[in-house]
Amino acid sequence: MITVKHLADFLEQFAPAALAEDWDNVGLLVGDPDRPVRRLMTCLTITPSSAAEAIDRGADLIVAHHPLPFHPLKRLTTETTAGRLLLDLIAARIAIYSPHTAFDSARQGINQRLAEGLELQEISPLVPGDEDLGAGRHGRLAEPVALGELVDRVKGFLRIDRLQCVGDLQRTVQTVAVACGAAGEFLDAARQTQCDCMVIGETRFHTCLEAEAAGMALLLPGHFASERFAVECLAKILAQQYTAVEVWPSGRERDPVGFA
């Protein structure tokens, strides 16, 4: 019998909590480690849609990239969205595990996959940590390319039609930094490593201005797109590891940000 603890131990090995940022809340967040797991759903975020899917399909465990709960709770009632989601999932005896920034930084984590997906070479952490790991990644393209070509590569890898861009599409780029999610804080690190382009999920207007002033191109595919692909990869890894468990990536979660 596969239990919540088996999965939690595997995930801890895959994305060690020691790699998580100090402010983060990762690991087994809800549930009984001794409960069996027959069905497991991965998702980027626990929302009313993804939670309903987990309940409808009888999941025993949700591996959600973003933590729920994230902020410390002093009460758990149906008066907040987080409270409603947690109460519904607890009533359905569904456990929650979140790898979050540990998964961002892991050896086979989101940023490594992003760097490999863009065909970067000599990949190393943008912010070095213990051993050879750390947060974000940077590397070099085999040949300098026009920014427009890198845009197409990002769109192709993340399966999106459009992204936000700071910088002239004709300029050439070769050294590239990547960081998934809301990652404007990595701009200084990318500047220090002399990157001429940075691919991050999303950031603020003023960070875009800073990048422009520093002569660095910035590609913003969106928070959802920069991380959702990795939730699908994680479902495949878990399905291979635990053949007796039915594993699927949420089919109902969507990017809440659209274009009008």
Ligand SMILES: [Zn+2]
């Ligand atoms: Zn995120």
